Amino acid sequence: MAGMDPVWWEYIPYILQGAIWTFTLVGGGLALGFAIGVPVAMGQKYGPTWLKAVLDAYVWFFRGTPLVVLLFLFYWGVFPVLLGIKLDALTTSIIVLGLRSGAYQSQIFRGALNSVDEGQMLAARALGMTKWQAITNIILPQALRIAIPGWTNEYAIILKDSAICFTLGVIEILTRTRYVVISTGEALGPFLFAGILYIIFTYGGTKVFNIIYEKYHIPGLVGKGV
């Protein structure tokens, strides 16, 4: 019987195609997380007290709850039961990854905002800038740069976490690897291959972020570390 099974490496192209879904999850999650994280951080730093409390609660919930619980909570609970909308696994996964990454990204970005020294705001206001002008022209451009290493990290985290979306059946790398394991009866090879694929994607992506960092970092200015 075993002899008649196809060998697992014949499925490599099939597994590799999963990268499209993996990167859809990663790209979507990071982008949504960015769109959420930056305003959340600004709200936490510059907003009124009630808003800070709401945002703190959001961050606490999404940072403190495991991803797999969030995925099931939203896929089976929040969207269909609470909101009455049926979303497919991919959309749900992107939204949940994004909501959670937003909580983490807000922390990264808040750290970056805090590391821009007070004098920058003072000097901007002294020139006659409004608070909003000072934030958009002076504080944000610096904080966004300082946050790049943090985002590099976040990319590596979300890439690996995207594998957890196999639990909802998104046909990304790990889901496909499991199909291969089931249909070939071999586990070691396929799972090792998948693991190495994630390592390659982690390092490749990190390289891209490093190039961005090199391009935009401010000469002579060492970020105070986030």
Add this chain to the structure above:
Amino acid sequence: MVGDEIVLRVENIHKRYKDQEVLKGVTFEVRRGETKVIAGPSGAGKSTLLRCINLLTKPDKGRVWLEGVELTDPETNINKMRQKIGFVFQEFNLFHHLTALENVMIGLTKVKKLPKDVARKKAEEALLTVHITEDLWHKYPAQLSGGQKQRVAIARALAMDPVIILYDEPTSALDPQLVGEVLRVMEELARKGVTGLVVTHEIGFALEVADEILFMYGGRILERGPPREVVFSPKHEVTRKFFENITKLYGGK
């Protein structure tokens, strides 16, 4: 050079931080073209006073007028008025992500909304005025020396065509050998008739350039008058002690 027209009037400014009253009613005025030096021991409230003038710090009580417009009036658009008040910080506070030239331009383009080419021209002029030569225009703050940074900061203030420039201990964060280049620029500006209000310990500068010294002590102006009078024959014992110590410390030029 000094006219009769009062450009800045500060009246009865009070400021308290928690249990400490930093300013206990300060009143003075500055005329167009004048350079006034505020001196006094640390903790006298000098820096707080400067920040109360452009409302970076809100005074608890008292009023400030610039060219007849009351800044402390809640109806006044403070951002509009701050454009007319240059401010030079002890720690420079150049914008880290902008080059020297961009630092000087940003107030012109974003606040004054000048077209880029006009802003650039003005910024270049201002930089040349403070002797920042073209080779430094595209350097980032972290690539400049302290003296260069502070001169760029002065150019940033100057380019806005301010009615007055407030200097908050502009040389205190500099290495001794870099102090001179900044003081020289400030002196040149003063001689050109740029109105200035300077918090400084540099007695030499005060004696050379200032029209009047305000000596602050314990949140009040204890004594004021022509520099030579205040420094060499003060009315109060604390004033005499202060200038005596400072002359020893700074070697009084």
Add this chain to the structure above:
Amino acid sequence: MGFWEEFIPLVLHGAVNTLWVLVISIPASVALAIALGSARVYGNAPIKAIATAFVVTFRGFPLVVTLFLLFFGLADLGIYLTPYQTATLAFVLCGGSYMSEYVRGAIRSIDIGQSLAARALGMTKFQELIYIILPQAIRRALPGLSNEIIYQIKYSSLAFVVGYEEIFAVSKTFISRYFMPLQVFMVDAALYLAMTTAAAYGLRALEYKLRIPGLEMSIR
């Protein structure tokens, strides 16, 4: 029996199982991290290379992949681990690798004078590491380690993929009987939030207790 009467004891049983893994895996992860971190700074070239490869591998693999590899992959080689063993081992390999980065960074941040003084006293490299460097480095690494410990608490929910009966596993099975996903998974979330929040406070208290007076220690 109603939903709550059935679910609460079940999920608490799951929570006990979760904790049963963590009480072993967390201290073991820290121990592995110290060994790996030290090896990467103090080891000779081959040791450094091995430790680095180890860390790169288990930081690079998603935890679910490691779980599958240990459970199904090792079975291909005739090594059969129970779900409990698999989960514990996977958490230690993954957690230890992540934590070792903080240990390594902390060791390297200890100023050279400490090392010179230790050697001037006649200490061997090993003595220097054990008595001088690590006691300082571990304190410095503690905030980072705390973060990783909190991650491990959350990621323990992935043990369900190899059939370990922890909080999430029992919940997932339970909703096929009572389809009340909102309630079930909110209870899960509450349990994890309670654990992570309690751990965060506990670890901060520990950091405070271990601090060296007058020395600003934390690095992240």
